[in-house]
Every structure is written in structure tokens, then in C-alpha cells.
Amino acid sequence: MELIFIRHGAGEHTLHPPESLQIRDPHLTDQGIEQAKQLQEDLPLTEEDMLLVSPVRRTLETVAIWSEGIQCKKLVSPLVSPRMFPQNPEWSTLPCDRLLSRGLIEEEFPMYTIDDTTPETLWTDGINTMPEELFKEHAEPFLSWCKSQERDRLYIVSHDGTITSYRQLISGKRLTRKDFPKETASFKLKL
Structure with missing residues (x-):
């Protein structure tokens, strides 16, 4: 299986x-809207595709634009929410990285399915400041779940630190902030 972050x-x-x-709760900029539209050409979706989306407005807006007119599965999960990279126990979650509530997502983005299998603490606290070992305890079963979906590919729309954290976990290579993806950049990883 191929994960496309x-x-x-x-x-x-x-x-x-x-x-x-x-x-708090920033929207996409005009540039971000154009970048999301460009995804329609760069990575065209089909109804067979599945997208895992961070519960933050900018990711939800990106996917709404990218998937416009395509009835693919869109699942919102706190397991792909913002994550600091590298971790620093002295840092706290910034207002721009706070998760939207499930109720707000259901109200404003009814085309999404909410992941109701994750613990409530992940919906309130997210993975942003989670210590590395605890992140790994959540990330490994999540990656196994992804693999169990029996698809050729699975898209994960997330954040620079989150993507880099998963890339580091999957590849086993030490990464730095220099490895952060640019807006709407993608990384393909085999599971």
C-alpha cells in the first residue's frame, strides 16, 4: 500500500x-485556495479514493476544494492533526493548531465522516505535544489500520510536523525541520 501525505x-x-x-482557527489564504485547486490537476481523485484529514479548518478546506465533485471517502481523524517537530516539552499548542470539535466539523463540513474509534483525549488534546513514545503507541496501530483498508493508496492531508513525524517513524531515518514539506507538497511512502 502507498500512503500519500x-x-x-x-x-x-x-x-x-x-x-x-x-x-485561532485560520482559514486558507487566497494562495492556499489556488494550491488546493491545483491538487485537482496534480493528484486527480476518483470515487474509489480515501482521504484521511486533520480536524483543522485549513486541512478540511484544502480537501473540500481538492475533492469538489468527487464522492470519495473523507475521514477526519485526530491521529493526523498538528504535531510539533521536533518535540519540546517546554512548548505548548499554538492557537492556530487547536482542533475543531466534532460537532463543529459535522455542522460546517457535513461531507466528512468523523473517526469515532479514537479516544476522546485525542479529540481534545490531539498529538501536537505528545511525547515521542506515546505518539509511537498511537501511530503504529493507526498505520496498521491504514494498511488494513486494502487499497492501493491512501491520502493523508495533514501538517508539516505531523507528516515529518510519520515519515521518520515509517522510514526509520532521522529527519529535521529542513525535511518539512511545502504547502500542498506530497510524499509517497510504502507500508
């Missing part, structure tokens, strides 16, 4: 850092 389009929180990182 895609970073969301440019969000408002990236416009004027570090101040803009304090924006």
Missing part, C-alpha cells in the same frame, strides 16, 4: 509569523 494549502497563520501563529 499531503500538506494543506497556505493558511492565514503563515502570513506574518510569529504573530499570525496566534490566530
Whole structure:
């Protein structure tokens, strides 16, 4: 199976850092909307595709634009929510990286299915500041679940730190912030 990790389009929180990182629930910028539209050409979807999406507005908006008119499966999971990379126990979750509630997602993005198999603490706390060993305890069964979907490919629309964390776990290679993907860039990994 091939996992295709895609970073969301440019969000408002990236416009004027570090101040803009304090924006709670940032939308895509005009550039981010154009990047999401470009995904329609670069990675065209079919009804057979499955997308796993972070419960953050910018990823949900990216997928809504990318998958417009395609009735593929879209599952929202906190297991692909924002994650700091590298981890630092002194850092806390920024306002721009707080997860949307399941209720808000259901109300504003009814075309998505909510992952109701993950523990409630993941929906409230996410994986952002989770210590590396605990992340691994959640990530390994998640990757096994992905593999059990018996698909040729599975798309995961997430964030730079999250993608890099999963890439490091799967590849066993030590990565750095220099390995972060750009907006709407993709990485293919075999499971």
C-alpha cells in the first residue's frame, strides 16, 4: 500500500509569523485556495479514493476544494492533526493548531465522516505535544489500520510536523525541520 501525505494549502497563520501563529482557527489564504485547486490537476481523485484529514479548518478546506465533485471517502481523524517537530516539552499548542470539535466539523463540513474509534483525549488534546513514545503507541496501530483498508493508496492531508513525524517513524531515518514539506507538497511512502 502507498500512503500519500499531503500538506494543506497556505493558511492565514503563515502570513506574518510569529504573530499570525496566534490566530485561532485560520482559514486558507487566497494562495492556499489556488494550491488546493491545483491538487485537482496534480493528484486527480476518483470515487474509489480515501482521504484521511486533520480536524483543522485549513486541512478540511484544502480537501473540500481538492475533492469538489468527487464522492470519495473523507475521514477526519485526530491521529493526523498538528504535531510539533521536533518535540519540546517546554512548548505548548499554538492557537492556530487547536482542533475543531466534532460537532463543529459535522455542522460546517457535513461531507466528512468523523473517526469515532479514537479516544476522546485525542479529540481534545490531539498529538501536537505528545511525547515521542506515546505518539509511537498511537501511530503504529493507526498505520496498521491504514494498511488494513486494502487499497492501493491512501491520502493523508495533514501538517508539516505531523507528516515529518510519520515519515521518520515509517522510514526509520532521522529527519529535521529542513525535511518539512511545502504547502500542498506530497510524499509517497510504502507500508
